[in-house]
Amino acid sequence: MSEFSANASERLDVQVINLNGYLDAHTAPQLESTFSELIGSNKYKIVVNFQELKYISSAGLGVFMAFIEKIRDNKGDIKLVEMKPNVFNIFDLLGFPLLYEIYEKESDAINRFQNPKE
Amino acid sequence: MQSSSENIFELKVKSSTHYLGEIREFIQAAALENNIPEKIIADVILSVDEACTNIIKHAYHSNPQNDFIIKLFFSKNEIKIVLVDYGDSFNLNAIESPNMEIYFKQKRVGGLGLYLIRSLMDEVKYKSIKGEYNELILAKKLN
Numbered sequence: 001m002s003e004f005s006a007n008a009s010e011r012l013d014v015q016v017i018n019l020n021g022y023l024d025a026h027t028a029p030q031l032e033s034t035f036s037e038l039i040g041s042n043k044y045k046i047v048v049n050f051q052e053l054k055y056i057s058s059a060g061l062g063v064f065m066a067f068i069e070k071i072r073d074n075k076g077d078i079k080l081v082e083m084k085p086n087v088f089n090i091f092d093l094l095g096f097p098l099l100y101e102i103y104e105k106e107s108d109a110i111n112r113f114q115n116p117k118e
Numbered sequence: 119m120q121s122s123s124e125n126i127f128e129l130k131v132k133s134s135t136h137y138l139g140e141i142r143e144f145i146q147a148a149a150l151e152n153n154i155p156e157k158i159i160a161d162v163i164l165s166v167d168e169a170c171t172n173i174i175k176h177a178y179h180s181n182p183q184n185d186f187i188i189k190l191f192f193s194k195n196e197i198k199i200v201l202v203d204y205g206d207s208f209n210l211n212a213i214e215s216p217n218m219e220i221y222f223k224q225k226r227v228g229g230l231g232l233y234l235i236r237s238l239m240d241e242v243k244y245k246s247i248k249g250e251y252n253e254l255i256l257a258k259k260l261n
Contacts, residue, residue: 003139022139022142024135024138024139024167024171025135025138025167025171025174025175026135026136026138026139055142055163057138057164057167057168057171057231057234058168058171058230058231058233058234059171059231061230062230086160090164090234093234093237093238094230094233094234
């Protein structure tokens with residue numbers, strides 16, 4: 001029922017996590033593990049691609065909050081890309097656009113990591 | 119109120135997050151049967167998911183042996199959702215909506231569910247009869 005996956009891959013020194021399915025209180029621990037593994041191997045430049053994510057609840061949003069400070073303390077960031085409107089609306093409702101960079105295209109977020117001053 | 123023209127659906131669930139997907143599908147199917155617009159269905163699904171997650175984690179402390187009940191009432195003007203559990207109660211009014219910037223600075227995780235429910239629903243009421251049951255009533259207007 002609660003089908004969800006989070007798969008990380010590397011692109012130009014940036015880690016891209018592709019989310020798929022339904023991110024709720026049941027599946028959020030899977031995403032926590034993915035973040036923990038990346039941080040455990042000192043990888044702090046992270047782009048999360050939401051293209052295949054159908055649904056998110058506050059438990060899912062909580063995962064991004066749980067890791068952001070540690071990641072930014074290590075000169076990294078979590079950038080969020082390719083959200084469907086229904087998913088973006090939930091982030092928007094909770095004020096995330098003020099605190100996270102959200103891009104339409106994955107390549108824009110990766111470029112921002114490559115050229116942070118632009 | 120308008121019980122003669124209400125469509126009622128009920129689901130009894132074990133208190134495990136494992137069943138959240140099933141709960142969402144139950145709401146989706148009932149709402150489609152009642153021709154509810156997609157945006158409203160999405161708001162109701164998320165609100166009920168958040169409320170059920172709170173029951174599972176806070177009323178029942180994630181003990182899967184317990185049950186709670188979800189009732190949906192579809193009438194001409196609104197969807198009413200009643201969630202009944204038999205676990206620990208809470209004080210709805212004592213839980214304030216967070217200021218998100220302060221919230222982030224405090225590194226708090228969780229507690230956002232009630233904020234979402236209050237944002238998405240038109241009515242949120244809570245009743246607790248000590249030693250008997252807790253009842254959360256949500257309503258969403260249809261117009």
